[in-house]
Amino acid sequence: MLLDLKPLFSGSKDSLKVELIKDMSDLEFLGSSPLKKPVKLYGEIKSRAGIVEADINCEVEYSAPCDRCFKETVKNYNFNILRTIVTHTDNDDTEEMTVVSDMMLDLDEFCYTEIVMSLPTKHLCKETCKGLCADCGKDLNQGDCGCKKTEIDPRLSALAELLKE
């Protein structure tokens, strides 16, 4: 969907509403497709003193396996997309800016780019998730598995070697 930003750049309008429910179930992120439910976007693109800025709120339901125990975990995230939109830039530093050609904003592309950058890189069923035992694979959230922990402080391993003899 192309959004015509000419009224904002020319000053004939000072804001454009954005309200969109977008299916992004085909988005791949960290090896899965976490956005199974449509993403809700709402906000506005406004022009203030000649500066055009997108201020869009984004609601996503993120469902993917927990990073540690692999249990399917659903979480809701809410984040804000705040970007300055320019028609051209003199430097290569476009990190804070979105450059539009012909004053048309490709809203789909914009959403994909911005949402991918805002998605969490850590996804846990709970902050304190203990994960799975590296030896037997038991879910340690359900109790200890009884495996001997083999991790030994490297400073102590030399001592352990001595004691074995």
Ligand SMILES: [Zn+2]
């Ligand atoms: Zn977990």
Ligand SMILES: [Zn+2]
């Ligand atoms: Zn174990």
